[in-house]
Amino acid sequence: MAAPVSTCAVAVDVALLTVRERQLSILLVEPDTPDLDAGWALPGRRVRDDESLIDCARRAVRELAGLAIPNAWLEQLATYGEPQRDPHGRVVSVAYLALVPDPNDPAPGDGRAARFVALDEIASHRPLAYDHDRILPDAIERARSKLEYTALATQFVQEPFTLGELRRVYEAVWGEELDSANFRRKVVSTADFVLPVDGEFRTGPGGGRPAQLYRRGTAERLHPAMLRP
Amino acid sequence: MAAPVSTCAVAVDVALLTVRERQLSILLVEPDTPDLDAGWALPGRRVRDDESLIDCARRAVRELAGLAIPNAWLEQLATYGEPQRDPHGRVVSVAYLALVPDPNDPAPGDGRAARFVALDEIASHRPLAYDHDRILPDAIERARSKLEYTALATQFVQEPFTLGELRRVYEAVWGEELDSANFRRKVVSTADFVLPVDGEFRTGPGGGRPAQLYRRGTAERLHPAMLRP
DNA sequence: CACGGATAGGGTCACCTTGACCAGAACTCG
DNA sequence: CGAGTTCTGGTCAAGGTGACCCTATCCGTG
Numbered sequence: 001m002a003a004p005v006s007t008c009a010v011a012v013d014v015a016l017l018t019v020r021e022r023q024l025s026i027l028l029v030e031p032d033t034p035d036l037d038a039g040w041a042l043p044g045r046r047v048r049d050d051e052s053l054i055d056c057a058r059r060a061v062r063e064l065a066g067l068a069i070p071n072a073w074l075e076q077l078a079t080y081g082e083p084q085r086d087p088h089g090r091v092v093s094v095a096y097l098a099l100v101p102d103p104n105d106p107a108p109g110d111g112r113a114a115r116f117v118a119l120d121e122i123a124s125h126r127p128l129a130y131d132h133d134r135i136l137p138d139a140i141e142r143a144r145s146k147l148e149y150t151a152l153a154t155q156f157v158q159e160p161f162t163l164g165e166l167r168r169v170y171e172a173v174w175g176e177e178l179d180s181a182n183f184r185r186k187v188v189s190t191a192d193f194v195l196p197v198d199g200e201f202r203t204g205p206g207g208g209r210p211a212q213l214y215r216r217g218t219a220e221r222l223h224p225a226m227l228r229p
Numbered sequence: 230m231a232a233p234v235s236t237c238a239v240a241v242d243v244a245l246l247t248v249r250e251r252q253l254s255i256l257l258v259e260p261d262t263p264d265l266d267a268g269w270a271l272p273g274r275r276v277r278d279d280e281s282l283i284d285c286a287r288r289a290v291r292e293l294a295g296l297a298i299p300n301a302w303l304e305q306l307a308t309y310g311e312p313q314r315d316p317h318g319r320v321v322s323v324a325y326l327a328l329v330p331d332p333n334d335p336a337p338g339d340g341r342a343a344r345f346v347a348l349d350e351i352a353s354h355r356p357l358a359y360d361h362d363r364i365l366p367d368a369i370e371r372a373r374s375k376l377e378y379t380a381l382a383t384q385f386v387q388e389p390f391t392l393g394e395l396r397r398v399y400e401a402v403w404g405e406e407l408d409s410a411n412f413r414r415k416v417v418s419t420a421d422f423v424l425p426v427d428g429e430f431r432t433g434p435g436g437g438r439p440a441q442l443y444r445r446g447t448a449e450r451l452h453p454a455m456l457r458p
Numbered sequence: 459c460a461c462g463g464a465t466a467g468g469g470t471c472a473c474c475t476t477g478a479c480c481a482g483a484a485c486t487c488g
Numbered sequence: 489c490g491a492g493t494t495c496t497g498g499t500c501a502a503g504g505t506g507a508c509c510c511t512a513t514c515c516g517t518g
Contacts, residue, residue: 005275007236010310010321049235049319053310079308079323081239081282090278092239092321094308164465182506184467189504201466207515208465224456224504393494411477413496418475436486437494453475 008081009091012056013044013132015077015139016065016098019156019172023118024143026136029064030113031129041129042136043114044093057096065114066105073099073155077139085131095135097142099155147173149225151193154216160197162211163187164204176229186226192217237310238320241285242273242361244306244368245294245327248385248401252347253372255365258293259342260358270358271365272343273322286325294343295334302328302384306368314360324364326371328384376402378454380422383445389426391440392416393433405458415455421446 016027031038043064047056057074061067074096081092117125119140127133146152147170154161156169167183187193194214201210245256260267272293276285286303290296303325310321346354348369356362375381376399383390385398396412416422423443430439 005277008239008276010237010239047237047310047321050312052312053308053321076307078305079282081276081323083279083281092276092282092323094310094321162466179506179508180465181467181469181508186505203514204465206464207513208463209467209513211466225454227453227505229506391495408477408479409494410479410496410498415476432485433494435493436484437492438484438496440495456476458477 009086009089010047011044011091011093012047012053012060012096013042013093013135014057014060014074014096014098015042015135016061016067016069016100017139017143017156018100018102018116019169020102020116021118022168022172023120024140024172024175025116025118026122026139027061027065027067027114028117028125028128032112039128039132040117040125042095042132047094053094054096057098061098064112067100067103069098069100073152077135077142080131080135082131093130093135095139097139099143099152101156101158144173144228148227149222151190151217151219151222154194159215160200160202160213161215162202162204162213163194164211166194166214170226174228178229190219190222192219193222238315238318239276240273240320240322241276241282241289241325242271242322242364243286243289243303243325243327244271244364245290245296245298245329246368246372246385247329247331247345248398249331249345250347251397251401252349253369253401253404254345254347255351255368256290256294256296256343257346257354257357261341268357268361269346269354271324271361276323282323283325286327290327293341296329296332298327298329302326302381306364306371309360309364311360320359322359322364324368326368328372328381330385330387373402373457377456378451380419380446380448380451383423388444389429389431389442390444391431391433391442392423393440395423395443399455403457407458419448419451421448422451 018025027043028040029043031041043060045056045060045063047053051059053076054074058069061069077095077097079092079094083090085091085093122136128136153166153169157165163184164180166187167178167180170183171178195217197213197215200213202213203210247254256272257269258272260270272289274285274289274292276282280288282305283303287298290298306324306326308321308323312319314320314322351365357365382395382398382402386394392413393409395416396407396409399412400407424446426442426444429442431442432439
C-alpha cells in the first residue's frame with residue numbers, strides 16, 4: 001500500500017557444526033561469484049514460494065554440500081536483515097544452526113567446493129561473504145550454550161558412543177578440558193541423558209581400558225544444567 | 230534466477246510484555262480488517278526498504294500503540310515463515326520480544342484500539358490473527374527462561390524499585406510464588422544485579438515495614454542462574 | 459613376559475547453593 | 489493499642505560441584 005514498503009528477497013543460511021579431530025568445525029562453501037574478493041560463505045539458498053524455511057535449510061545443505069541430514073538437529077538461530085548486508089540488494093536471511101556427527105565424506109558440492117573448517121583455521125578464511133562473520137559467532141555461542149542445558153551434545157557423535165567421546169565433544173565445543181570423573185558422574189546421574197548398551201565395550205585408538213558403549217537417551221533438557229567451567 | 234524463487238513480504242511482529250496488577254500481560258491490537266472473524270493481533274508492520282528489522286519493531290509499537298520504547302529491552306524472538314501462514318499471500322514475519330515497565334497510559338492506537346491483555350484473559354481473545362497464537366507461547370517461554378539466567382526482570386519495573394516489586398515480577402512471569410527471604414538472598418548476593426539507593430525506603434500500599442529502594446545494576450547475566458521452582 | 463602409558467570407572471571430601479523455615483523489625487489500619 | 493502485613497536477617501539440612509585419589513584394563517615396547 002504505502003510507498004516505501006516493498007518485498008525482499010528471503011534466504012536461508014545454515015551454520016552446520018560438527019566435531020572432527022577434537023575440533024569444533026563449520027561447513028563453508030566456495031564463493032559463487034568469480035569475484036576475487038569474495039570470501040567463503042555459509043551454505044545458503046533463496047527460499048522458494050511454497051517452501052518452509054526449515055525445508056530450505058535442509059535443501060541448502062543437500063545441494064551445496066551433498067549432505068542429507070534428515071535426522072540431524074536443525075534449529076532456527078536468528079534473522080539478519082540489515083538493509084545493506086548484501087551489496088546486490090536487500091536480502092533478509094534466516095540463519096539456521098545444524099549439529100551433525102562427523103560425516104567422513106568431505107562434503108562434495110554441486111560444482112562448488114565445500115569443506116569443514118576448524119574454528120582455529122577460520123581466521124585464514126576471513127572475511128567471510130556477506131555478513132556471515134556476524135552469524136558465525138552467534139552460532140558458536142548458541143551451540144556452547146545449548147550444551148549446557150540440553151542433551152544436544154549427543155547429536156555430535158555416532159551411536160553407539162563412549163563417555164570419553166561425548167566428553168571430547170564438550171571439550172571441543174567449549175574449548176576447555178573437563179575432569180573425566182566428574183563428567184561421568186554428571187552424565188550418568190542425569191536421567192535418560194544416555195543409555196548404556198549392556199555388555200558392549202570399545203577400546204579407543206590410544207589403548208586404555210575398554211569403555212562402556214551408550215546410546216542417546218530421551219532426555220532433551222539437563223536438570224540441573226552442566227555449566228561451563 | 231530460477232523460476233520458483235521470488236520475493237516475499239517481510240513483516241515484524243512484536244510481543245510486548247509487561248506486568249500489571251501482578252499479572253503478565255501482552256499488548257494486542259484490534260484487527261485491521263473489517264472481517265468479523267479476524268482476531269486481535271500482535272502489533273506488526275511491513276518492513277520498509279531502508280529500515281532495519283529492529284527499527285521496524287520500534288515503529289510498530291509506536292504507530293500501533295502510541296508507545297515510545299527507546300530504552301526498553303527489545304530482542305529478536307524467532308522468524309515465522311510457513312508458506313500458508315497469511316491468507317493474503319506469503320509473508321515472512323520476524324517476531325520481536327519487548328519487555329517494558331507498566332505504561333499506565335492505556336496505549337492509544339492510531340485509530341485502531343490497542344490494549345494490554347493479561348495472560349489469563351487471552352483465552353477470550355483467541356484465536357488471534359494470523360499465526361500469532363504460535364508466536365505467543367514462544368514469547369512467554371522466552372521471557373520465563375530469560376528471567377532465569379539474565380537480569381532482565383528489572384526491565385519490568387520502574388526505578389527505583391523494592392525487592393518486593395521485583396519478586397512480584399518473577400511471580401507474575403513464572404506463575405509461581407517465591408519465598409521472599411530466599412529471593413532476597415539470591416538477588417542481593419548476585420554482584421551488580423541491583424544497587425541499593427542509600428537511605429531511601431518505601432512502604433507498599435498494603436502497609437508493612439518500609440522497603441529499601443534499588444536501581445538496576447550493570448549485570449546482564451546471573452551466575453549462577455535463578456531457576457524456576 | 460614385564461613394564462609404562464593411556465583411558466575408564468569408582469570413590470572421598472570440602473565447599474557452595476538451595477529450599478524450608480523461624481524470628482524480629484517496622485509500617486498501616488481499625 | 490492490637491492485628492495484619494511486609495521486610496530483613498538468621499539457621500539448618502539436603503543436594504550438587506570441583507579437586508583429587510585409587511584401581512582396572514587395554515595398548516605398545518623392550
